Amino acid sequence: MLEKRSAHTQNLVEISEAVSRQFVPCEREYISSRVGTADPLLEEQCEPVRGLVHKYHNRVLCLLTAQCASYCRFCTRRRMVSDIEKGRMAHEDIDRWVEYLAERPEVTEVILSGGDPFVAPIELFTYALKTLSELPSIKVIRVGTRVVVSAPELLTEDKLDILRGVRQPLYIGINFEHPDELTEATIEAVGKLRKAGAILYSQTVFLKNVNDDYDTLYALFTRLVEIGVRPYYIYRCDPVAGIDHFRVDFKKERAIMTRLRRNLSGLAYPTYVIDTPFGNGKVPVPLGFWDVDDFKYRDFQGEEHEVI
Numbered sequence: 001m002l003e004k005r006s007a008h009t010q011n012l013v014e015i016s017e018a019v020s021r022q023f024v025p026c027e028r029e030y031i032s033s034r035v036g037t038a039d040p041l042l043e044e045q046c047e048p049v050r051g052l053v054h055k056y057h058n059r060v061l062c063l064l065t066a067q068c069a070s071y072c073r074f075c076t077r078r079r080m081v082s083d084i085e086k087g088r089m090a091h092e093d094i095d096r097w098v099e100y101l102a103e104r105p106e107v108t109e110v111i112l113s114g115g116d117p118f119v120a121p122i123e124l125f126t127y128a129l130k131t132l133s134e135l136p137s138i139k140v141i142r143v144g145t146r147v148v149v150s151a152p153e154l155l156t157e158d159k160l161d162i163l164r165g166v167r168q169p170l171y172i173g174i175n176f177e178h179p180d181e182l183t184e185a186t187i188e189a190v191g192k193l194r195k196a197g198a199i200l201y202s203q204t205v206f207l208k209n210v211n212d213d214y215d216t217l218y219a220l221f222t223r224l225v226e227i228g229v230r231p232y233y234i235y236r237c238d239p240v241a242g243i244d245h246f247r248v249d250f251k252k253e254r255a256i257m258t259r260l261r262r263n264l265s266g267l268a269y270p271t272y273v274i275d276t277p278f279g280n281g282k283v284p285v286p287l288g289f290w291d292v293d294d295f296k297y298r299d300f301q302g303e304e305h306e307v308i
């Protein structure tokens with residue numbers, strides 16, 4: 001995976017250890033992992049049209065570009081986020097998405113992701129959002145991004161204008177991992193997205209030596225609510241090859257989330273989930289209030305798994 005950082009990220013890397021660990025490569029990435037595959041969610045097997053992943057009956061994921069402004073070392077899609085050439089979409093690809101969706105009115109929600117959609121060229125970004133927004137069967141549009149954290153300057157006025165033109169409710173999911181990411185520029189970028197009419201939510205991944213402690217997550221989720229971002233999910237780190245060193249002890253994660261549940265408001269508390277192997281659903285982890293087996297669960301298809 002490429003190592004490419006914006007000036008904003010570089011500055012953060014220099015002042016925050018927690019941020020540096022997320023973005024600076026280390027030797028452990030190249031040591032063979034105890035667990036993990038390149039594509040644990042099997043996205044490539046559920047791609048009926050280039051760049052469109054269809055796993056759940058009512059929604060699809062559209063990967064607009066493999067390019068990103070962040071290059072997080074723990075990225076679940078690190079297999080493709082470096083592959084800029086292969087992951088470059090064109091207007092014809094978007095036309096094929098639209099054809100696919102027009103034949104499937106049961107799909108009502110599109111999640112635009114990547115890489116990072118805000119890094120895509122403005123013509124492609126505009127074309128994707130306009131054409132998808134015009135489809136009558138699409139009722140909700142979501143965009144996943146981390147530019148707010150890694151390169152807030154990429155939220156240009158022309159892109160914000162496109163967001164304002166989206167017909168449907170527009171939800172923007174932002175990856176936040178640590179309170180150090182909430183710089184003045186990031187908070188300002190969040191404000192611009194809110195003013196453009198987007199509804200904002202966060203996604204967080206449990207990361208060893210980055211955010212695997214109560215105080216850090218308490219501060220992060222509290223601050224997010226204060227700036228207008230609703231904490232949505234916190235994930236157990238996916239078993240992706242090369243990121244074993246980021247994975248936190250499961251019992252420790254549960255203990256932190258249980259304590260947070262006691263002390264955070266419901267609004268500030270995200271759902272703690274495991275993205276199940278083969279992409280069979282995001283299964284909520286029961287907290288310490290329940291007397292249940294710590295290590296076994298069933299996915300959306302009823303398959304049993306052990307936590308790894």
Ligand code: SF4
Pocket residue numbers: 068069070071072074075076077078081114115116145146175
């Ligand atoms: S922002 Fe998302 S897509 Fe980009 S590197 Fe980070 S996790 Fe991967």
